Amino acid sequence: MLNSINPKSAIPIYVQIMEQIRRHVASGVLAPGDRLPSVRELAVQLLINPNTAARVYRDLERDGLLETRRGLGTFIAAGAAALAVSERRRIVQESVERLIDEARALGVSDETLLEFVQDALARQPEGRSSR
C-alpha cells in the first residue's frame, strides 16, 4: 500500500514516506483505526533502514497522526480526521506556493498567474479534478 518512494530524489526518504502517509490520511485512503505495517514490515517492503521507518512513525506519532498500541501495532490515530482538514489545506497551500515560485521563475507576472487560476477554475466544475 505504501509504495513508491523515489530514492533518487533529494527529498529525504523519511520525508517522502511521511508525506505519503499524510496524503493518504488527508484523502481518506487511510482512516482512523487503520493498521499500518510494523516498522520492520515497512522497512522490508521499501528496503529502507528500519531506523528510518521508526523515525517516520515517531514523528507522525508526535504530530498526532499515528498512535502505537503496545503489542498490537501502529494505527491511524482517532484525531487524525481532524488533522485531515488542516492537512489538506497545508498541501494545497504548498502547491500554491510552488506554483508561485515557478511562475516567477519563468517571468510570468502575478496578475497573469491569477488570470490563469481563474480561467482554470472556470473551466473545471467544482468537485471534479482534472486528473
Place this chain on the structure above:
Amino acid sequence: MSKEPVSNGFAITTHSLTRRFGRKLALDSVSAHVPTGSIYGLMGPNGAGKTTFVRCLLNLLDPTAGSATVLGYDVVRDSVAVRRRIGHVAALQSLWEWMSVGDLADFMAGCYPRWNSDAVAAVLEPVGIEWEDKIQALSRGQRTLACLAVAIGHEPEVLLLDEALTGLDPISRREVLRNVIDVMHAGNRTVLIAGQDIADMERICDQVGFLVKGKLLWESTLEELKARVKRLRIEHPEAPPPEIPSDAFNVERAARQTEFTVRDFTPDRVTALAAPGRRVEVMDRSLEDIFIDLAGPQLRVAADLEAPR
C-alpha cells in the same frame, strides 16, 4: 587488553588510518566515523581502498600509520575482541569448496562464544538452501547468502559487507537487504556496506562516505549529502556567462547556459549568482550523479579536495 570501550556514539572510528603496499598508498589518512545504529555506505570506484579499509578493521592487515577502533576496541591491540563482535561478508571471498553449508556453520559456531542457529536458519530457509548443500554447488547469490547467514550467527553488533551486492540476481539482492534490515531491527546494530551498488545504497543507507584513491572525500548523512551537493544551471541567454566559483566541478559550458556542481550549496549562492537576464536553477543530484561527480573522470579536481569534516 584495554577494558570498557568508550564509543562516543560511533561504532567504528578511524584516525588517519593509512595503509601502504610498497609504493602504493591504498589508504591515505582516512578518518571515518560510523555512528552506532546507522547503515553506512562506503562508496568508491574500483581500487579505491574499500576492501583494504574493511580488512584493516578486521586486522587482516596492519595499518601503516594511524589507528582504528571498533566498538571502542582498538583493532590492532584487541583484534580478537573486535572480531568477536563483527560479522563479515565478502562476496568475492573464496570458501572451502569441500564443506557443506552445515559444516561451515558448525566450523564458525565453534569459534564464537555465542551462536544462534535459528538466526542462521532464518537466512537460509527462505531461499531454499539446505544444510547438506555443498558450497561448491551453490550459485553466486546463494553463496553470498550462506556467508551472510554464518556471519550473523554470533549476533554481531557490527556487520561489514564488502561488495556483497555486486553482481547478484535481483532476488538474492533483495534477500540480502532484507536480512540486513532484520539485523538492524534487532537493535543497536551497525552495518557498513562497502561497494558500488548505488541504487540499493541510496535506499537503505543513512550515512555515506566516499573513498576515492585512498582518500575519504566526503562523509555525512545521505540527507546532508543531497542537500549540499547540488548542480546549478544558469541560463543566460542575454547576460554574460557567470563566474565559475572556485569549488565548482563537473563544469559544462554552453553558449547560453552554464552548469556546474557545488559541494556546499546554500540558498545564498543562488542569490549571489542571480542577475537580471539570468535564471538560476537548482538541480538535485542523485547518489549516482554525485558518485560520478566525485569519482568520475574529473579525478584531478576531486583529488585536490579535502574531506569536509
Place this chain on the structure above:
Amino acid sequence: MRGIFWKEFRENRALLWLGFALAVVIINVYAVSLRVTPPTPAARQDLNLLCGAVLLGLAGLVILATTANLFATEKARGTLPYLLALPVSRPRIWLAKVLGALALSAASVFLLFAPVLLLIPGVARATRMTVYLPDIILWVLLVLAVTVFFSVLLTRAISVALASLLTLIALVSGSVFAVLAGGVTLLGYDPALDVALLAFPAVPAFALASLAAFSRGELLQSARPWRVALPVLVLVSAVEVAGLLGGARWAYRYQRAEVDAVHLASLPSGGSVAAVVIQGSPAPYRREFRSGWERGRGAYRSTHLVLVGLASGRDLLALPRHPGDLSGKDVKVSPDGRYLAVTGRPDWLEFRPGAIEVWNVRTAQRIYQGIPRQGYGPHSYYRPASWSPVGDWLAVYFDPVLIGSVSGFVETNPELAAEANHGLAIMRPDGSERSEIAPPRVEAPYSRPYARTVQFGWDPAGRAAYTIAPSNRLVRRHLPGGKAKLIWQAPAPDPHYEHYERRFSPPLVSADGRWITLAVDEPNPWGWVPNRPVERSYFTWIVAADGSRAFTRRPQGWENAAWSGDGNYLYLIAGLSGGAFEISRWQASNQQTVALNVPPDLAPSPGLRYSAFPDRPSLVIWSEKAAYLVDEQGRFRPLRSPASAALIHAPGQPGVDRQGRIIVASANGESLLAVDVFAGTVTKVYP
C-alpha cells in the same frame, strides 16, 4: 580453535590412506626383493637396512604431502582471509593448523609403519627391523617444521620443493656423518640418533620463524617473503652444518684409548713395542641398544689395534678401523717386533670362528689370513697361541670341533673349554710349513669333564717346543717336524690315580733353556668318592731339560712359579691359610731353595702379580696393597709411589720392555704407563 583443528584434519583426510597404500606397496616390493637377494645374512641385512631407510624416506614424503597443504594452499585458494577473520588470535590459528597437520601426518605415518611391523608377522619377523621411535618422532617433527615454515611464506609448489630438498639433505648428511665419524657416535648409541640430536634445534627454529611470520600481518599480499625465508633458512642450515661437522670432528677426535690388553715385544734394534687395542667410542657400549646395523658388524664401537714403539711413542702400525673386523683378542706380537698376529671376529650367525691374521709391521701389509672353514673340518686355524722366542714360528690353536657341541662343561669351566680339545700347530708367519704338534682330541659327550689341554712352552732358542702328551708326559719336539722325545712323566702319587689324566700349567722354560717348570694337579690323596667332584691341589715341578732330574715339594706344593730374567732363580709361591703367602727362591746353579721373608702387607690378597726383568735376577711382586722389589739377595724392598700405585691399580697383566720398565695400563684404562721400579718413575708412553 578446535574447529580449525578438525577442519584441517578433515580437509586432507584422503592422505591418511596414502600411508597405508605406500605400506602395501612396500611390503610387496620387499617380498619380491627377498626372493631376489642371495640368502646370506649380510645380504639380508643390507636389504633390511635399505627397507628401513626407504620407510623413513616415505614417512618424510607422507608428512610433506600433508603439511604442504597447510598455509600455501589457503593462500592459493584465497581462503586465508576467511580464516584470519575469525575471532582467534593468529598464533592460535597457526597452532591449530599445525596440530591438525601433525595429527594427520602422525596417523598417516603410523598407517605406513603399522602394517609393515605389526599386521604382517612374516615380514616383521623376517626383517628383524628395530624401529627406533625417537628417531621417527624427531624426523616427523623436523619435516613438519620445515614444511610449515615454507608453507607459511611461499607458494605451495616452492614449499614442497624446498622442504623435499631439505629432508633429502638431512638424510644424506646423516649418512655422511656416520661415515665421517667412522661409526663413532656422540651419544654412544646410534649415528641416526646423533643426527637427530643435531637436527633437533632446527625444529623450534623453523617453527618459531613460521609462527613469527604468520603472526605479522603481511600474509595476504606476499610482500617479499624471501626476505624472511632466506635468512632463516641460511641461519638454520649454517647452524646445522656447523653442528654436524663439529660433532663429527669431536666424535672423531674423542678417541679414547681403552687399553684392553698390553702385548709387549722387544725389537732387535733395542726398543720395544706394545700392541694396544683401542676402543673408539667415547661412551661405554650399551648392550641393550643394539640395532640391526650393529649386529654382525660390531658397529659403533670401533676397535682398532695400534702397535706403539715405546721408545719413540710413535705408532708403528695401526690396523684398519673396520668396525667389528677385529676382535682385538689374542694379539701376539712377534718377539722381534716384525709381525703381529691377531684373531679376527667370529661370525656366530654363520657358525664361523674368526680367522687368524698375520701382519707385517714394517710394511703394514697383511701377509696371512687363515680362512677357517665352516663347521667341521681339518686345518681350521683360528687363534694364535704364541710366537717362538726368535720369532720364526707362530704356534696356533686350531679347533675343528664346535665348542657348543660338547655339552655340559663349557658353562662350568669356560676357561678350560677355551683350551680343551684344541689342536696345536706351528706355521711360518706367512702361513707356510704348517705342521701339527698336537692333534685335537674330540671327546665324546658325557666323558670326564677334564679333558687333556694342550699346554706347551717354547725353548728359548726357538728350536724346540715342549708339550704335554697323553699319560701326563712332558715331551720335547724339535722344530720343524721333529719327533716327540719324552723328557719326563709326572708320577702318580697313588696307584689309584695312575692313569688319571691331570691338568697341567704351561711349561715355562728358563732363559738358558736348561730347566723347565710346570704345575701339575693331583687329586686329593684322602679318597675318591664316586660321582663327586674331585678336590685338587697343584704341585710345581722343576724338571731338567734333559730329563735327568725333577724336583717338587711335598706335602704342600708350590702353586706358582716365576723365572727370573737371567734364568738363575725360580721364585716359588705357595698360598697359606689366612691369605698369606710363602715365597721361596730356587737357585738353578746349586738347586737350593731358600725361603724368603715375605712382608706381611703383601697379603691377604686374592692374587699376586709379578714381573721379571730381562737379564736380571730381581722380581717385582705386588698385591692389591703393596708392591715390592725382590733383589739379588732375596730381600723385599718396598716400592714407593708413584711406581707402586701404578702397579697396584693397573688392570690386567703387565709386560716388561727391553729397558726393564714394566708396562702397564693406567687405572682408567686410557693410557699406557711405563713404570721404572729402579728409578721409581712412572712415565706415560701412550697416547
